[in-house]
Amino acid sequence: MIDFTYRNSRPIEPEFHSHTFYEVYYFHEGICNYLIGDKVYALAPGDLIVMYGMTLHCSKIDPSVPYVRSIIHFEPSFVKPYTELPNALNILLPFEQLRNYRIRLQGEQKERMEAMLEAMNGHKQRGGQISDNRLTLAFVDMLYFIYDQCMLPMKDKADAVSSKERAVQDIVTALESCYTDDLHLEQLEDKLHLTKSYLSKIFKEVTGVTIFQYVYRRRINEAKILFLLQPDLSVTEAGIRLGFKHLAHFSRMFKQQTGMSPEEFKKTGGYQFEASRTIALKKVQRQDNPDLEP
Structure with a gap:
């Protein structure tokens, strides 16, 4: 894409x-x-x-x-x-x-x-x-x-890579294997042997976003790929696969990031994505709640 x-x-x-x-x-x-x-x-x-x-x-x-x-x-x-x-x-x-x-x-x-x-x-x-x-x-x-x-x-x-950057890369690698799970910071804490407060701090410091903001965006990007590659996949099934417990939550996060609902994205095949990207990015900055968990 x-x-x-x-x-x-x-x-x-x-x-x-x-x-x-x-x-x-x-x-x-x-x-x-x-x-x-x-x-x-x-x-x-x-x-x-x-x-x-x-x-x-x-x-x-x-x-x-x-x-x-x-x-x-x-x-x-x-x-x-x-x-x-x-x-x-x-x-x-x-x-x-x-x-x-x-x-x-x-x-x-x-x-x-x-x-x-x-x-x-x-x-x-x-x-x-x-x-x-x-x-x-x-x-x-x-x-x-x-x-x-x-x-x-x-x-x-x-x-010359710093220890913080290495740790953040380790976090991203760990998230790649579990971003669709019912994720809690304690899982990363156990896997990486670093306190969850330190993990949260360095991730935000290096990337500019929280761990859970990253997880949501990773899920929505994967949803777009699923809809493009599997057009018959239902919105409900996609949300479940990607770890959303409630369809409304999935639809709301999808629209915040893409500017359109999952149903609209499926109907257009994503062709409106480029035109809506600027609007979506602005919405993400205003509406993302770093305290939410998947």
Whole structure:
């Protein structure tokens, strides 16, 4: 599932948000300070940012000049099969290891990136099954390009990763195996041998969201994938599979994150997702309750 916006020049209002899908952001032109967590990047044309999404981020622009950017949002589970092919590399590693990283592209590398974005847009505009598949393959090729650009910083990161980041990665790994369960922090406490207060503190500090906010968003993203891959799956069955005890709770959380109800998402096949994403992200920031448990 790829949501691709090419050379968007629509003005925006600065607002911090986060999401569980990964993001590739390319800055074409304008004046922009990009805030990701506690870091501020003064962008220049050719800047490419890889983001794993969960860290709160926000772009602050100068509205007096055009702000042009290309953005790709994608579910890591959509790309994962391409990492399991013979001799394949883990092209998700830059997002998983660097989490949020700015690459300054110049000269030939800048031209290559812009040519890849233009080619992807051509496939998107043509539409149809062949073009959709070529769009996916072009994006996978772009991820290999990004991986190549990130090899050195990934090596440095592996040497310098903090104990907090390691612990948060352990939390995410543990959650992946139990996010559909009737989850309690005591389970993570027992599994990771860290107090639940410490787990909660460092997770929020590193990612910008609470553990249970992450769990809800992970569940809803999985629900979207289930509805796209299994269109006959009922909303009730999906909610049960993903650990929601009450259908109303599932429907409410789904709408907060996607801007539409599960039934609407199923009817449209998710085609309205891109148009509703901005609204949904704003709703999540206003309505998420960190004290709720699944």
